Amino acid sequence: xxxxxxxxxxxxxxxxxxxxxxxxxxxxxxxxxxxxxxxxxxxxxxxxxxxxxxxxxxxxxxxxxxxxxxxxxxxxxxxxxxxxxxxxxxxxxxxxxxxxxxxxxxxxxxxxxxxxxxxxxxxxxxxxxxxxxxxxxxxxxxxxxxxxxxxxxxxxxxxxxxxxxxxxxxxxxxxxxxxxxxxxxxxxxxxxxxxxxxxxxxxxxxxxxxxxxxxxxxxxxxxxxxxxxxxxxxxxxxxxxxxxxxxxxxxxxxxxxxxxxxxxxxxxxxxxxxxxxxxxxxxxxxxxxxxxxxxxxxxxxxxxxxxxxxxxxxxxxxxxxxxxxxxxxxxxxxxxxxxxxxxxxxxxxxxxxxxxxxxxxxxxxxxxxxxxxxxxxxxxxxxxxxxxxxxxxxxxxxxxxxxxxxxxxxxxxxxxxx
Numbered sequence: 001x002x003x004x005x006x007x008x009x010x011x012x013x014x015x016x017x018x019x020x021x022x023x024x025x026x027x028x029x030x031x032x033x034x035x036x037x038x039x040x041x042x043x044x045x046x047x048x049x050x051x052x053x054x055x056x057x058x059x060x061x062x063x064x065x066x067x068x069x070x071x072x073x074x075x076x077x078x079x080x081x082x083x084x085x086x087x088x089x090x091x092x093x094x095x096x097x098x099x100x101x102x103x104x105x106x107x108x109x110x111x112x113x114x115x116x117x118x119x120x121x122x123x124x125x126x127x128x129x130x131x132x133x134x135x136x137x138x139x140x141x142x143x144x145x146x147x148x149x150x151x152x153x154x155x156x157x158x159x160x161x162x163x164x165x166x167x168x169x170x171x172x173x174x175x176x177x178x179x180x181x182x183x184x185x186x187x188x189x190x191x192x193x194x195x196x197x198x199x200x201x202x203x204x205x206x207x208x209x210x211x212x213x214x215x216x217x218x219x220x221x222x223x224x225x226x227x228x229x230x231x232x233x234x235x236x237x238x239x240x241x242x243x244x245x246x247x248x249x250x251x252x253x254x255x256x257x258x259x260x261x262x263x264x265x266x267x268x269x270x271x272x273x274x275x276x277x278x279x280x281x282x283x284x285x286x287x288x289x290x291x292x293x294x295x296x297x298x299x300x301x302x303x304x305x306x307x308x309x310x311x312x313x314x315x316x317x318x319x320x321x322x323x324x325x326x327x328x329x330x331x332x333x334x335x336x337x338x339x340x341x342x343x344x345x346x347x348x349x350x351x352x353x354x355x356x357x358x359x360x361x362x363x364x365x366x367x368x369x370x371x372x373x374x375x376x377x378x379x380x381x382x383x384x385x386x387x388x389x390x391x392x393x394x395x396x397x398x399x400x401x402x403x404x405x406x407x408x409x410x411x412x413x414x415x416x417x418x
């Protein structure tokens with residue numbers, strides 16, 4: 001590979017550094033570079049003020065404005081080379097707002113965004129402060145990290161209230177629990193339910209539709225949440241997958257009457273395994289799998305009879321779990337295989353919740369806003385990955401939705417609306 005050729009300007013700057021730091025260290029070079037960077041920023045700010053006022057400092061002609069220069073103010077800014085002090089020009093009437101370095105901005109290296117990214121990965125505020133300080137050679141305290149993260153509150157609030165898509169192919173609902181400090185100092189921290197809703201858009205992309213916090217999980221709270229989705233623009237949901245919150249299915253129908261509610265197979269499995277000794281787990285799971293993974297409804301019913309005969313007398317509690325939910329399981333066979341695979345379990349949201357727990361396991365949060373901020377930043381990292389691809393077999397699923405009597409007319413309105 002040919003050697004890189006440096007510009008004349010770069011060579012002259014380097015020569016000036018070499019002459020000034022001939023007997024110095026790398027630290028001396030960095031200090032000089034910080035100073036040069038500060039000078040460059042100052043010149044750019046002066047240029048911005050010239051443009052704002054409409055004349056340069058040396059201009060002798062008639063001015064188009066009564067506003068004038070009004071000296072400088074000192075500001076310590078953070079750069080990739082460390083902290084440096086610069087002189088920020090001011091105008092007399094205070095209308096000058098530099099784009100390069102706003103009135104309250106002190107960060108020229110994107111430290112705020114790096115803090116958000118690290119916090120979204122589950123790093124503690126203390127560890128973030130230590131890491132940023134070491135990398136950027138500047139003093140960042142844990143309190144400063146906390147203040148920077150707190151600035152996200154209005155952003156998160158806007159995200160939680162944003163307009164949503166009018167139609168979703170599938171919506172998954174689930175709860176995770178987080179520890180929050182009590183408002184009373186004498187009271188211990190307690191667990192609170194975080195309601196999470198994930199949607200699959202009509203483009204086959206995953207998205208978190210919202211987060212809500214309450215003291216516990218309840219049917220009434222879920223119904224309030226679903227009602228709020230309608231207020232935010234959701235008109236139709238083809239399928240909704242959930243665990244067994246009592247009475248919720250009927251409630252969903254009052255808000256989205258055309259929505260099919262599907263009970264999660266995995267939740268039923270977990271409930272039934274509470275009645276099974278560990279040594280029998282595999283055999284029991286293999287036996288019931290022949291029911292929900294059968295090729296058709298008739299075969300599923302035949303396999304369920306065999307399942308009952310095999311396990312009913314020995315573990316009646318476990319079999320009862322499946323008997324009570326049999327209609328919901330057989331409902332799956334009303335749909336083609338690709339759709340069935342998409343809705344038979346809430347694993348999609350469960351894996352997401354597992355990722356969200358990486359930022360909630362650090363200890364008790366001081367408020368619900370703190371919980372929302374941490375989860376929001378984690379969701380942003382997940383969404384970067386989700387936006388790059390669609391759910392598996394989406395083309396097949398889309399075609400099945402166009403042929404399924406339940407969704408055919410609704411799909412045609414979306415696909416052929418032009």
